[in-house]
Amino acid sequence: MVGRGVLKVTSGELRLENVLQTGQAFRWILEEGIYTTTMRIIPGKYSIIALSQDLNTGCITFDTPNENIGIDTVQNHLRNYFRLEVDLHSIHQNQWLAKDQKFKMLEHKGIRILGQEPWETLVSFICSSNNNIGRISKMCHALAQNFGDYIGKFQERDYYSFPTSNQLAENATESTLRDLGFGYRAKYIIETAKKFVQAKQEVGVDNDTDFLQKIAKEKDYLEVREFLMGFCGVGPKVADCACLMGLKMDEVVPIDVHVGRIAKRDYSISASKKELQAIKSRYDQLPITKKKINLELDFIRLKFVELWGTHAGWAQGLLFFRETEKNSNSPKKRTKLDETTVISKKLKFEEEEKLIEVEVKAE
Numbered sequence: 001m002v003g004r005g006v007l008k009v010t011s012g013e014l015r016l017e018n019v020l021q022t023g024q025a026f027r028w029i030l031e032e033g034i035y036t037t038t039m040r041i042i043p044g045k046y047s048i049i050a051l052s053q054d055l056n057t058g059c060i061t062f063d064t065p066n067e068n069i070g071i072d073t074v075q076n077h078l079r080n081y082f083r084l085e086v087d088l089h090s091i092h093q094n095q096w097l098a099k100d101q102k103f104k105m106l107e108h109k110g111i112r113i114l115g116q117e118p119w120e121t122l123v124s125f126i127c128s129s130n131n132n133i134g135r136i137s138k139m140c141h142a143l144a145q146n147f148g149d150y151i152g153k154f155q156e157r158d159y160y161s162f163p164t165s166n167q168l169a170e171n172a173t174e175s176t177l178r179d180l181g182f183g184y185r186a187k188y189i190i191e192t193a194k195k196f197v198q199a200k201q202e203v204g205v206d207n208d209t210d211f212l213q214k215i216a217k218e219k220d221y222l223e224v225r226e227f228l229m230g231f232c233g234v235g236p237k238v239a240d241c242a243c244l245m246g247l248k249m250d251e252v253v254p255i256d257v258h259v260g261r262i263a264k265r266d267y268s269i270s271a272s273k274k275e276l277q278a279i280k281s282r283y284d285q286l287p288i289t290k291k292k293i294n295l296e297l298d299f300i301r302l303k304f305v306e307l308w309g310t311h312a313g314w315a316q317g318l319l320f321f322r323e324t325e326k327n328s329n330s331p332k333k334r335t336k337l338d339e340t341t342v343i344s345k346k347l348k349f350e351e352e353e354k355l356i357e358v359e360v361k362a363e
């Protein structure tokens with residue numbers, strides 16, 4: 001191994017198996033206890049990275065097998081990625097449990113919200129519409145393999161970067177993405193990439209991460225969400241996932257059917273007409289939000305933020321994990337990347353996609 005080091009993690013604060021392949025990140029590959037992917041550890045450059053965790057100590061051994069990046073640089077990168085500055089145990093005890101007795105029965109299990117590349121997060125969650133983790137992963141790998149840069153080989157596998165908005169806008173087409181199995185999401189990705197490139201040009205920023213971080217710095221949450229929802233295929237849920245897992249907006253609570261179900265079943269949250277009307281009028285100055293928002297789900301979002309506080313999005317992460325774990329097969333079964341099926345031709349589920357598309361159009 002060329003560059004090897006250890007990342008110290010306070011015991012229990014991070015469990016790789018509960019964060020890397022459970023619906024936040026989609027390009028980690030797990031084989032024999034080792035997680036590998038490519039990450040932008042050095043600005044402007046992707047590198048292959050391999051991680052393994054000692055479950056007794058919590059410590060993570062990292063390798064950058066093809067290059068020597070420098071231990072401090074990799075450690076800093078991983079601290080940021082895993083958001084190790086956030087004391088999960090303390091937040092669980094002092095913020096969530098203090099206000100919500102349900103967290104007595106809800107251990108945090110080292111489930112943390114990641115600090116991912118915001119452009120990749122946005123595109124990944126566009127892919128997540130009506131989709132499951134295995135298929136989203138296949139799509140994200142397909143984007144990297146077909147439109148990203150070749151980074152190198154590790155243990156007989158080729159690794160690629162996640163494509164920039166420019167790479168997608170210049171080299172991908174709706175038809176190629178449809179051929180790769182993206183279904184109706186093909187159009188969303190192409191339209192979003194093209195508009196994104198234009199938006200970057202207008203402010204003179206070239207890098208996708210820098211651009212979205214600049215937006216996040218200059219605008220408040222509702223404005224960032226409005227901005228993101230201006231892109232094709234981005235509704236409140238996708239925008240909120242990008243805010244939470246890509247832009248480190250810890251208070252943001254993405255709401256989808258799973259979390260909506262939890263809100264009604266476990267928290268008896270339901271809004272009166274008057275309350276819904278009050279939310280609607282909040283968005284008079286935010287026309288895209290007003291058009292795309294589901295008022296009932298937004299009401300739930302606000303209730304959860306009120307209940308859980310500054311790291312409400314992290315609390316949602318625990319509930320989301322428990323809910324989706326309950327409603328799925330074993331994690332290994334649902335997330336393992338099948339080597340032979342990284343998408344380079346039509347996938348079996350194309351027929352199913354067409355059905356979904358018809359349903360969406362009919363809505």
Ligand SMILES: Nc1nc2[nH]c(O)nc2c(=O)[nH]1
Binds near residue numbers: 022024241255316
């Ligand atoms: N923590 C969360 N992970 C997710 N994955 C996905 O598809 N949705 C979510 C979410 O709402 N929270």
